[in-house]
Amino acid sequence: MSIIKKRLISVINVLEKIAVQSRSFNDYLPIGSSEILVENLSRWGSDEILIQCFDRSKKKLGPNINLLKKITNFKKGTPLIYSGGIRNSFDALEIIKNGADRIMVGYSFFQKLNYDNLTKISNKIGKQSLILSLPIKINKNNFYIYNYVDRNLTDIKKINFDNLDKIVSEILITDMYNEGSYDRFDTRMLKLANIIKIPLIFFGGITSQHKVKKILSHKNVSAVGIGNSLNFKEHAYQSFVLQNRNFFRKTSYAKK
C-alpha cells in the first residue's frame, strides 16, 4: 500500500528581504539570506519549504515577487509554498508563474471573512495549490483568529469550514502565543483537528519529538511546520526526520 507519510515543512519567516527568527511575530532577530536557507533546506531533503513574508499585508504591499524569483533559483527540486501580501487571484497567479508551487493566504481572507475572494483564487490556481493560514490565540479555552494587522480577534465559530472545504486543500494553524518559543506549542490547539475536517498543518513552537508525535498522531493532521529549530545546526532537518522516522519519509541525506 502506498502510505502517505506526514510532511515536515520548513518555515522561513522573512521580514523585508531578510530571513528572521521571530517570537510571536513581534520580536525579530536576523538570521540572514533567505536564498541560502532555501538552498540548505532543499539540499537536506525538505518535504516542502514555506516562505512567510509576514510584513507584506501590514505594509499594504502585494506579494514579494522579486524575492520569490531569487529564491526559486535555489529551491533545487523542492516544493515551495509562498505566503505574504496575496490580495487576489491575479497575485496568486503571478506567484505561481514566478516559481511557487502552492500559496498560502491569510489576511485577505480573515480580515473580513472574504470567501468570495478566496474562491476566485481557488478557481484560478486549483484547490490543491491553496492553503489557508489561520493564526490562532486561545482565550479561556475558546479559539480566536488573531488578525495581526488590525490587531483584533474573531471567534473561530464564525468560520464556515464546510464552505472552506470546497476552496482550500489545507489549513495552517499558527500558535501565535508560542511562535518562536522552544517547544511551547499549546496542545489544546489539537482540539481544532476534531472540529475541522480539512487537513491541518500546525506551526509555532514545535520542537521536541514528543510534541511532534502528539501532533502527527492525529489522523486529520497532514504536516507540521518547523521554523527556527531547523536553522541553527548543520543537517538539522535530517536529525528531525530520524527522530520522528515513523511519521516522515526518509530524506536523501538521512543516515540509516
Next chain:
Amino acid sequence: MNITILNYGSANYISLVNFINNFLKFNVKVSNKTKDIVNCDLLILPGVGTFEGAIEQLKKKKIDKVLKKIILEGKPTIGICLGMQILFEFSEESKKNIKGLSFIKGKTKKLDQTNVGWRKLVIENKSLDIFNNSYFYFNHSYHQICKKKNILAYIKINGLNIPAIIKKKNIIGLQFHPENSQANGILLFSLLIEQLKKNEYN
C-alpha cells in the same frame, strides 16, 4: 535536445525551466509559438490550475489544433499533473463539460480528498523497476481513469489504484511533479526522456 514548455497561461514555468536547466542540461524555452512547438524535440505540457481554464486558454491561443496535429504525428510529449489530465477526453472538474485534447481514452475524476505530499510509486513496467517504492511529490485533486495497458505506475489511495505514470505511444503523462520530487524526479524524468527518444514501448 531542444525542449519546449508550452505556455498556456497557468503554470509554474520557472520551476520546470530551472529543473531542466540545472539538472538535465537541455535547451529549454517557454513558448506558445507554432514554430517552437513544431520544431522542438520534446514538448512538455505543464499545469497548475484547472482543467477548464487550461483548455480554454489553449483554444483562445489557438494552440489546441496545432497540438492535435503534431502530437498525433508523433511528437514526443510529456504532460505533468494538469498537463497530463488535459490529454484525456473529459474531466469531472469541468462544469461546462469541456472536452480535453482526447489523445488518450479515459477521463478525469475527483478524488475524495486532495492528494498532497510524498507517495511511493508501485511500478507496473519493468524498465522503471528501480523506482518501485520510491517517493514522488503529488499535488492534485483529480485522478485519471484509463485502460490498464496505458498505466506504467500507480499509487494506492484508500484502496484505489491511481495512475501515476501513463503512456500511449509518444505521449507520457505524469500525475506527480518530477520537478519537485528532488533526486527521484531528476532520475526518472531523465530515464523517460531517454526512452521517448529511443521510442521504447512501441
